[in-house]
Amino acid sequence: MTAAAKTQVTDHIDQGSIYDSIRARLAEGELKPGKRLKPDELRADYGCSASAIREVLFRLACGRFVDFEEQRGFRVPEATLKRLLEIRDFRVLIESEAAARSIARGDMEWEARLNAAHHKLAHMEVKMRHAQRLREHIAIWTRFDWEFHETLVSACGSSLLQDTLHDLFYQYRQQLAGLVPDYGFREGTVDEHKAILDAALARNPEKCAEAIRQHFSFLDDDPPSSAGTV
Template identity: 35%
Template sequence: MNVTAFKRRKEFGKTLASDIAHRMRNEIVTCRLKPGEVLKFDTLRLAYGASFTTLREALTCLAAEGLVVAEEQRGFKVAPISLSDLIDLTRARILIEVDLIRRSIENGDDDWEIAVISSIHRLGIIEGREIEDYADNPEWKAAHREFHESLVAACGSPTLLGIRQSLFERAERYRNISARFRPRPRDKAGEHRALMKAAVGRDADRACELIAKHIQSTTDNVIKHASELFSQN
């Protein structure tokens, strides 16, 4: 194998295909690859330096996650965004997240509690460093993701955790839109702290209520202030 490929592979995952899937996932959720954009193999081959076959495997993966759509014999395109998709996605996420957080609070042991507290602490440190616009920071995003994952980590359901993760990923684009169009800053840090407190205080009902509101709030903001971004459906 040539040196370039070797280096590239080191960045993430063991196979080139999974590495490319990872990179494309990133470009899609940050909208560097635009929603609805047609993905032609020749272009991709140039951009990622991989062959048809390898790209095809990466795209097949992303299609399963709902980040790209495959039309047989007619290629792939970045999954479009729409209000109806956002609403559908939000409802699915709330259903699952609420269930998982409740179970996690039931099952979570001391290590779980510690992980929740340590992940919100890390988030706080990052937020403290830059007063504004931390939501654009990849480091903050990783910590944010980590915090939400820690909340549900003790739920004991690998299947739903996997689904949750893929829905969380799909929602990333809408979170970015929401942040851009929000009229005044939202107190995310406060919401996260309240969630953490409800979780470690083993107040499942409150935690479920908070997480549902937390998820719904982004959606409401997009609907209110960014509807014009979408065509009609």
């Protein structure tokens, strides 16, 4: 393989990578609500057939990242405050329960991983407070954010809960990106994540649930201005 081929990153990608890529483009707000997702257009970005894209879009539709209507194809779901709150409430319910089980079952190894994940996330978020071009950091921030929340529930003992949370995390991000500026990044997240960490390490499930609730309560106090429900 030549060096020139390296720039052509789209040479040959498996479906899993295409899935991750499109989901990321949705969560980062590049693919905007309402936009139609035509397999024949997207194929150019990934160097594969329309059929392969179609399969990926089907899988994304199962996770509710795109809408699908028979004979009418795929499109990016509308971002509404109603839907965002629905996703948030579901996520708070499940993440609180899963965190409580992790607190009850997690060992010292789990504590160490949670500390490490929080350290990376906090470093990133402090750095982003003063960043010029926020856009450039969103992808990495998203990864660290997910790694922290994933680690929090990683000892809960139920892959069902964990996988459901994974989908909800990205659904939440996607809705947020379509409704608020700065891709949903806020100053307050640093302290909020710290509160979740402390409650988890203190093995206090009630306090942890409350910290999780707090982490998402900003939507109640300060509803996004452009959040018409249609």
